[in-house]
Amino acid sequence: MSIIKTNQIQRLDGQPVLNTTGSIIQTVVSQSDTKTSLNVTSKTEPSTSYRVSITPTHADNRIYLTYMMLVNVSMASNTLFQLRAEKYTSGSAASITSRSTWGSASNRQAVDFIARPGNGYDSNDQNTIMWECFDDPGSTATQTYGFTFSRETGGSGTIYFGYSNGNNSSWGFHHPVTIIAREVVQ
Numbered sequence: 001m002s003i004i005k006t007n008q009i010q011r012l013d014g015q016p017v018l019n020t021t022g023s024i025i026q027t028v029v030s031q032s033d034t035k036t037s038l039n040v041t042s043k044t045e046p047s048t049s050y051r052v053s054i055t056p057t058h059a060d061n062r063i064y065l066t067y068m069m070l071v072n073v074s075m076a077s078n079t080l081f082q083l084r085a086e087k088y089t090s091g092s093a094a095s096i097t098s099r100s101t102w103g104s105a106s107n108r109q110a111v112d113f114i115a116r117p118g119n120g121y122d123s124n125d126q127n128t129i130m131w132e133c134f135d136d137p138g139s140t141a142t143q144t145y146g147f148t149f150s151r152e153t154g155g156s157g158t159i160y161f162g163y164s165n166g167n168n169s170s171w172g173f174h175h176p177v178t179i180i181a182r183e184v185v186q
Helices: none
Strands: 024-032 036-038 052-054 062-075 081-087 113-115 127-135 143-151 157-161 177-184
Touching: 024 052, 052 177, 062 081, 062 143, 081 127, 113 127, 143 157, 143 177
Parallel strands: none
Antiparallel strands: 024 177, 036 157, 052 143, 062 127, 062 157, 062 177, 081 113, 081 143
């Protein structure tokens, strides 16, 4: 009986053979305890601390992103707010692959998360925000991802990222903003 041992079998282009489609190659987790608030009606990045960077091992692989945060939404109950994943690899915000390119969108905006303040409002209320999306960078250069926020122009109010506006000892909260990037074989 013969035994063959190896650390890895690769395709000619260097991609490991045993990492089949759907295999997670690497995971990068970014957590930021930076606290910030916004009261804006145009897409604005809340903080450059809310970013994650990942360097793909192969240009054909896909980057899956998970965004999770607790926020305090101090807005009029009928005010819509939205968040959108952005790629900052070139320095300014750019579209990611999973963003809708619907040609008949008219004035509709491509977003990843949209809501109204859901549970009434006091300065300790929290809303959990989570969404997933993906990007096909087509490169092995380091990719950097973050997000932007805006609220509707007809509404009013402020969003607090990762903490409550109120500092009540019973219900006031703080929590890091978390972004997870996973490189997955396609």
